[in-house]
Amino acid sequence: MRAIVNLALQCLLVLTPAGMLLAENAPVIRVGGDDSYPPYEFIDKEGNIAGYNVDMTRAIAEVMGIDVDITLASWSEMRAALENGDMDVLQGMVASEEREKQFSFSAPSVIVNYSFFARKGDPEPESYDDLAGKSVVVQNEGIVHDFLRENDYGVDIIPVRAHSDALRQLAAGNYDYALGATLPSLYFSREHKLSNIGVVWRPLKPQPYGYAVRKGNEETLALFSEGLAILKNTGRQQEIYDKWLGTLETPDTQNWQWIAIGAGIVYAVLLLGIGIVTIWIRTLQRQVERRTEEVKQQQQQLIQADKMSSLGTLVSGVAHEINNPSGLILLNLPMLKDAWEDSMPLLDRFYAENGGFDIGGVDYQRIRDEIPYVLNEMNEGAQRIKRIVNDLRDFARQEATDTAEPINLNEVVSTAARLLDVTIRGYTNKFNLLLDPYLPSMLGNAQRIEQVVINLIINACQALPDPQHGVKVETRIDHGSQRIVLAVHDEGCGIPPEAMANLTDPFFTTKREQGGTGLGLSVSAGIINAYDGEIRFHSKPGAGTRVEVTFPWNRNETA
Known part of the structure; x- marks a missing residue:
């Protein structure tokens, strides 16, 4: 059944005007990479190109319907090829201030240490x-x-x-x-x-690592940026990350064909989901007046998609920060185990010839028995860390409930800021929280309101031109209207006047090339409205932005 639906989807994509245009007129995009940079990109022992970047490029090509030709050679050759136009894209390049004078970069797909x-x-x-x-x-x-x-x-x-x-x-x-x-x-x-x-x-x-093009070729970069955003929001990017970088283990080359089959199945499911959502949205646009129930279902889908978009940065950052050290542990434990096993015959002979001796203040016979258990416990601990990260990713996919109960907005804002600590520090050195200690409670769902706060903080950070510009988040009471106010100020680039009226429209975004989906503010506005809240935007180009969200306070709260 899945094969039939997948075939129908592929036919649909080809038969649409965009699909026909891509199939008939689109040139093959030349993608370059380093042939000796494992596990990101390399040529394996059988002469095949492999690695995290290769799988990501192929996945982007599939979801965007583009043809790519991937070539791996020495890094200096590939960089020169991009500079002189012999390559259209490099699939893995660290962004820097000096390089940005010559190249344009996508949002990072991973962070390199x-x-x-x-x-x-x-x-x-x-x-x-x-x-x-x-x-x-x-x-x-x-x-x-x-x-x-x-x-x-x-x-x-x-x-x-x-x-x-x-x-x-x-x-x-x-x-x-x-x-x-x-x-x-x-x-x-x-x-x-x-x-x-x-x-x-x-x-x-740590340095941001992603796709790069020559200045002037931003149209090609936009295709890869949009494809990267789709892979992140559907979870496919995380699967590729786990495969190559999660535990730093090299896949068994004898099993690569089976891995490819499994990846093909996952791709098919993702393509099916994307196709269904696309068809669904087009149908809603034509029949919105008589399909209110389906509009409600669409809102729930958008909430789920936005949670992945807003929490995606958090989950990716946490997964990277935790998997990197645990991966190093898993990488080095086998070497320690081999070293211990190799040294045991020498130590046993020394023990037999010289009698008892201590290692680290403990008798050798005891050490000999306990070291294997210690190594196994370390391995099990690192594996448990990996499972915890997977549980966090699963939590990000859960649907939010519609319950409303008394919550403290200050606690929700503090939690959101704490979860985004790594992300915030990557954008600015000036982040301030000003929370009114006398704030009354409000009625809402903490998880959904937290999703709104996370989205607003991420948007504010992404608007900053450099880390010297700041973001301020504050809460206060508006006694005149008996409402609670959440305000997020940024010293960023501001919003063009022509875009102000469309900020909460689904799929409207001014950050398409940076991987924006256009769902964040739309879904946030829906959550705010669900709890009788209001959202207002105040911005001028070059003068930053202030977003104010208000909620009625809980009138049942006793003094």
Whole structure:
């Protein structure tokens, strides 16, 4: 049955005017990437292109109905190809202020961390002053190569083709340090058993990593940005993230065909859902006057979609922040286990020849029995962390209830700000909460009101031009109208006057190229109206925006 529906959907997409245009006239989009940057993108042992970026590009091509040709080569070649127009898109590039002069970037699909590596036993740097006169090997034309060239730390920069070459040179004793992306470096170190090197310093903050085009090719970038937004809102991006980056485990190449079949099934289900929603919306637009019940169902669907959109940033950030350290634990535990098992014969022989001895203040025989249990418990703990993250993602997909009960708006706002702490700090250094301590309660559903607050804070943060501009969230009492006021101020770019009248219209957005869905304010307005609330916008281009939401206070509350 699913196969039949999927076939019908594919036919529908092709037979629509947009589908016919894509099929007949759209050129193949040339997409480039690094051939030695696992697990993001690489060429596997069988000569196939693979990795997180490759799967994401293919998924975007499918949901957007575009043709892509993916080529992987050295990073410096791919960057040059994008600069001279031989490539239309790079599927994985770190955004920076200097690079934005030449390239345009999508919203990040993932955050990349960077680390200094050194040989074990060598001095570990504590500041950039410790690098003066030292040799640092980096990937040619990579973001850390740019970083060291832009900052004069007195280091001898050694550019090489790939992260793998940098680590080989370091392990061989040719240079003092290697600086590169943490996951690809650890991935390569594990695969090639470079046991004499390790991470010694992480001074660079995490960097946004996504799609990039040359300036002037923003139309192509918009296709990838919209596709990326669809994958995030449907949960497909998280599935690809978990597959490649969740535990940093390399998929068994013998099982890739089965994985591809499973991914195809998931794609089919997602395409079916997207097609049904599209047809449903078009039907509602034509028959809205006589289908009020279906409009109500559409509102519930929009609420669910917006929860994924507004909580998507939170869930993705939490999953990344938690999965990264737990993934490092899961990556290193097998090495520790192998090291212990390899050392046991030597320790047993030493014990037999010399009698009892202690390790870490504990008798060797006891240590010998307990270490395997300790390693297993650590592994089970890391796996439990992964399950907790999955439970959080499942919670984000649950439907909100329509119950109304007395709630404290200050507590809801504080919870929303706490959950968005990582996101907020990524946008601004000036975030203020001004909460009226004498605020009365209101009638509503805390989870749904929290969804509104999260959406308004994210919108305010995304409007900021740089971290020096701020966001202020305040609550207060309007005694004249006997209402509670929630106000969100931002020092951002403001809203064009022609857009003010359409801000709460479904699917209207001024951030389409950044992955906006146009659902956030529409659904938020529906939730606010459900609890007799009102929302007003005050904005001027270049002068920031103030959004005020008011609710009637709970008149049954006793003093």
